[in-house]
Amino acid sequence: MKQLASKIFRYLKLYFFIAKTSVMSVFIYRANSLVFGITPVIWMLTSLVFISVIFGGVKEIGGWSFWEVMLLLGIHELVFLGTWMFFADNLDKLIYDVRTGALDRTLVKPANQRFLVSFGAIDLTGIGSLLNTIVVLSLAIPHVDIKISALRIILFLISLFSAYATVYLLYFSVSCLSLFFVNAYTFSDWLLEATDFDRYPAEIYSRGFRRFLFFGLPILFFAYVPTAILLGKIPNYFVGLGLLVIIGLIIISTILWRKGLKRYQSASS
Amino acid sequence: MSGIINVINLKKYYQVHKKEPGLSGSIKSLFHRKYEEVKAVDNISFNIEEGELVGFIGPNGAGKTTTLKCLSGLLYPTGGSVSVLGFDPWKRKNEFLKQISLVMGQKNQLWWDLPAMETFILNKEIYEIPKPQYEETLNELVELLEVKDVLKVQVRKLSLGQRMKCELIAALLHSPKVLFLDEPTIGLDVVSQKKMRDFIKEYNHRKKSTIILTSHYMDDVKELCKRVVIINKGKLIFDGNLSEITEKYADHKIISVIFSKDVDVKKLEAIGQLREFSFPKAVFAIKREAASLAASELLQNFPIADLNIEEVPIEDVIREVFTGKDVA
Numbered sequence: 144m145k146q147l148a149s150k151i152f153r154y155l156k157l158y159f160f161i162a163k164t165s166v167m168s169v170f171i172y173r174a175n176s177l178v179f180g181i182t183p184v185i186w187m188l189t190s191l192v193f194i195s196v197i198f199g200g201v202k203e204i205g206g207w208s209f210w211e212v213m214l215l216l217g218i219h220e221l222v223f224l225g226t227w228m229f230f231a232d233n234l235d236k237l238i239y240d241v242r243t244g245a246l247d248r249t250l251v252k253p254a255n256q257r258f259l260v261s262f263g264a265i266d267l268t269g270i271g272s273l274l275n276t277i278v279v280l281s282l283a284i285p286h287v288d289i290k291i292s293a294l295r296i297i298l299f300l301i302s303l304f305s306a307y308a309t310v311y312l313l314y315f316s317v318s319c320l321s322l323f324f325v326n327a328y329t330f331s332d333w334l335l336e337a338t339d340f341d342r343y344p345a346e347i348y349s350r351g352f353r354r355f356l357f358f359g360l361p362i363l364f365f366a367y368v369p370t371a372i373l374l375g376k377i378p379n380y381f382v383g384l385g386l387l388v389i390i391g392l393i394i395i396s397t398i399l400w401r402k403g404l405k406r407y408q409s410a411s412s
Numbered sequence: 413m414s415g416i417i418n419v420i421n422l423k424k425y426y427q428v429h430k431k432e433p434g435l436s437g438s439i440k441s442l443f444h445r446k447y448e449e450v451k452a453v454d455n456i457s458f459n460i461e462e463g464e465l466v467g468f469i470g471p472n473g474a475g476k477t478t479t480l481k482c483l484s485g486l487l488y489p490t491g492g493s494v495s496v497l498g499f500d501p502w503k504r505k506n507e508f509l510k511q512i513s514l515v516m517g518q519k520n521q522l523w524w525d526l527p528a529m530e531t532f533i534l535n536k537e538i539y540e541i542p543k544p545q546y547e548e549t550l551n552e553l554v555e556l557l558e559v560k561d562v563l564k565v566q567v568r569k570l571s572l573g574q575r576m577k578c579e580l581i582a583a584l585l586h587s588p589k590v591l592f593l594d595e596p597t598i599g600l601d602v603v604s605q606k607k608m609r610d611f612i613k614e615y616n617h618r619k620k621s622t623i624i625l626t627s628h629y630m631d632d633v634k635e636l637c638k639r640v641v642i643i644n645k646g647k648l649i650f651d652g653n654l655s656e657i658t659e660k661y662a663d664h665k666i667i668s669v670i671f672s673k674d675v676d677v678k679k680l681e682a683i684g685q686l687r688e689f690s691f692p693k694a695v696f697a698i699k700r701e702a703a704s705l706a707a708s709e710l711l712q713n714f715p716i717a718d719l720n721i722e723e724v725p726i727e728d729v730i731r732e733v734f735t736g737k738d739v740a
Contacts (some may be wrong), residue, residue, distance in 0.1 A: 153540070160537045168525045171566070243688040247486050253509035254538050321473060405488045409481055 157254060158262060165265035181326045187275040190342065205346030211374060212344065217279035218373075219342050219366035224276055224305045227269035230261050230311055234318040236283060237261075238328055239323040242411025257400055261315060281409035289373055298382050302369040306384035312392035319396065322403025334360075341365045361388045413458035416420045416590065416622050417483065421492035424453040425480050450488055452478040454646035455492070460624065465616045467637030467654075468626040471734045475646040476626040477516075480592045480634040483624070496590060498600045507540040510539055513588035517595035520575065522567045528578035532585060539586040546585060553581045556611055561729075580611070592626045597632055609635050644734055654726065661733050665703040667696040669710055670718040671677035684708055692717065697724075 193214065200211045207215070223231075237260045240246040249259050257402045289295075319336050321327035341362045345353050355364045371377040415444050430446045433608055434573070453475045461468055468476045481487040482494055484500035494501055499508035522531045536546045554560050557577040562570055568578045572577065576596065584591070593612065593652055597605040616623050628632055633640060634654065642650035642657075650657060666684075680686050684706050688695040698706045703721055710716060 157537050160534050164523060164526065164530055164534050167530060168523060171525050245519060247516065248519060249483070249513070250486050250504065251484055251509055251512070251514050252538050253506040253540075256504070259538075407484055407487070 144230055146221055152257070153256060157258075161263060163263050166267065168264075173375045184271055184275060187220065187272070187279070191279075197367065205344040206376070207344040207346070208287070210283050210368075213279055213283035214287050214374070215344065215366055215370040216342055217276055217304075218370045220276040220279060222303070222310060222365050223338070223367075224269060224272045225274070225307055226310050227316070231261050231314060232266035233261055234314045235285055235331060236327075238266075238321040240330060242326060242408070244411070246407065247409055250407075256283075261311070266402045286312055287374065290375060292330070293373070294379075295373065298379055299369055302364075302372050302382050302385055305382070305389055306365045308391065309361055309385065312396050313361070316392065316396040316399050319399035319403045321392055322338045322407055338365065341367055343359045345351075345371075357384070358388070361392075364388055413462075416462040416497060417458075417460040417624075418495045418675075419483070419492070420458070420477075420494075421455050421458070422479065422482060422489055423451070423455055423491035424475075424482055424487060425490045426450045426452055445511055451646045453482065453489075453643075456643065456646075456648040457492075458641060458648065458651050459554055460622060463616075464638055464639060465623045466614075467623065467633040467640040468624060468641040468643060468728060469630075470734070471627075471635055472520055472628075474643045474734075476643055477594050479643065480514065480594050480624060482625065484512055484592050485509070486514075487595065488529055489643050494630075495702070502719060511588055512590045512592065513583040513586070514592045515579060515583045515594065515596055517598035522575065524568050525566060525571050527564045528559075528567055528570075528582065531578075533583050535582055535585050540584050540697055541671040545566070545587075549585055549587055550581070553584055554565075555612060556711075557607075564667075573607075576600060576604070576608065577611075580608075587619065589621060590596055591621050591623045593623060595627055596625070597627060597629055605629065605631070612636055625686055630730065634726060642733065649733065658680055658723050658726060658729055662729045664697045664724065665700050666722045667698055667703065667707055668720045668722065669694045669696070669714070669716060672717040673715040677712055679713075688716075721737070 182351065191213075192207070193224050194212055196213075197204060202208070204212065215408050237246070237310055240260075241248070246260070249263065251300055252259055314331070314333065317330045318327060324330075337360060340348070340356055343362050345356065351362070368377070368381050372379070372382060424447070427447045428450045429440045429441070430448050456475075468479065470476050471668075478487065482573065483496055484491050488502050497508060498601065499505055499509055501508065501512075522528050525533075530549060538545075541549075550574055554563065557580065559574060559577050559581070562574045562578070567575060580596070596612070597608050600608060612623065612625070614635075615621065625632065625636060639652060640650070640652070640654050641648060650660070650662075666687075667684075671694070671698055674691060675691060675694075679685075680689065680696075684696050684698040684702065685702045686694060687697050690737065696706065707719060707721055710719060
């Protein structure tokens with residue numbers, strides 16, 4: 144127990160130093176620090192216009208009102224804000240590092256190497272999304288009917304945690320494919336495109352496709368499940384299903400990482 | 413298994429995709445791929461004792477870097493066994509990685525946009541170096557490499573030589589017992605190369621670290637390494653003292669002569685293999701055992717102003733060994 148606590152402390156401390164170094168790396172370019180928030184704002188506005196156009200003709204889609212879809216969009220942004228800040232960029236870099244052999248420098252470091260490739264830097268360029276997220280959530284929450292209870296809040300928080308874990312494990316698994324196929328950008332691009340399905344209520348998809356998005360490529364656990372749990376639109380056992388998906392992804396990602404490293408060829412110097 | 417590094421029958425093979433040139437070749441390779449097995453390291457064995465500074469030499473693609481990558485745990489060997497400091501490198505245990513360091517001249521670990529000092533601080537945390545040891549080592553390395561003035565400058569603004577010195581500091585802060593240096597002087601000017609060599613020599617002397625060095629610059633090897641391992645096409649072809657290479661591969665000596673008067677070339681050719689003649693200078697390659705006799709013949713029968721008997725330059729011997737020619 145003491146050993147585990149000391150390990151957790153070591154990695155929290157290490158992460159603090161990584162975060163500090165990343166912040167310094169961004170702040171060294173003052174102009175960059177000021178403008179990096181613009182792109183996410185444009186991206187968010189595009190989504191809002193798209194949703195508004197759809198709701199111009201109908202009152203609800205798949206049983207979800209305009210403001211419920213806005214809440215879903217806000218939670219989707221919240222999940223991806225963390226994703227981009229904490230690991231997506233690192234995992235993209237893993238694919239690049241495998242191609243160029245730059246992964247070498249991480250693999251000789253005496254710390255958990257999966258931790259280093261996943262969380263070796265923090266990307267603050269997506270912080271502009273924070274403003275989007277706050278605006279969308281604060282507009283949507285007063286307009287939706289949320290029956291607040293301790294159980295609901297706990298289930299929502301668990302499903303939100305599950306969302307981060309699922310996104311991470313899925314991204315990590317896809318990035319590990321670079322250890323087998325070298326150029327895995329196709330897979331990561333495809334995954335990124337597929338996450339758009341999570342911006343809309345799952346009820347609009349056919350039953351078969353919905354099942355695929357729950358248990359095949361489990362992207363509905365990113366924002367749909369936490370939002371639907373908060374709104375009481377799906378049974379509570381979906382939170383448990385989310386945890387089972389995480390266990391499955393932990394197994395798959397660990398196998399891919401270990402087997403992949405055995406195949407790692409580095410690159411000529 | 414006596415050394416600090418023990419390598420027995422190490423093999424590392426790769427499957428390499430062979431593509432025919434042009435677009436048609438690319439389309440063809442989509443349906444029918446041709447693979448070729450490349451034996452990057454083919455059944456090599458050697459031991460290295462604690463504190464040794466060994467030079468790995470070989471032409472491009474010989475397998476030097478692949479060997480270092482197997483020794484540092486980056487690559488999983490196809491066959492054979494490797495033990496470094498009693499560890500199986502491939503398992504990459506933290507206890508093992510804390511005792512080694514790999515410096516690659518063409519790859520960097522420094523954070524590009526920040527001063528090198530920030531990478532040092534991060535490495536202190538990753539390697540769990542106690543603060544007093546960190547400060548002592550850092551001060552010592554900064555003094556030895558004379559980089560005090562550049563520690564607070566962004567890495568991207570440093571010259572290659574300054575950057576390489578900072579790379580070395582980042583790699584040595586945890587005082588590794590085994591150091592793998594892969595072409596640490598590549599791209600540096602002659603002055604920086606010399607400084608880097610002086611540092612490596614001094615570091616090896618002070619810390620008694622075991623160092624394996626690969627380099628294409630013979631000056632690096634000549635100045636630093638008593639023992640060399642020559643690898644060519646994945647195979648180990650020589651392992652011994654640098655001085656033994658000449659004895660083993662060069663069966664002749666070089667006699668250089670300066671004449672005081674013009675001489676008949678045909679008479680010179682009768683002495684031995686005349687490599688070069690441009691009055692007043694002639695250069696002969698003469699079998700070792702016949703060298704003193706040839707020198708005496710030259711002195712007796714020709715108007716000699718100066719005569720020198722030398723070993724074949726080590727660079728020439730090694731070049732000939734790589735190209736598979738007889739050194740004559």
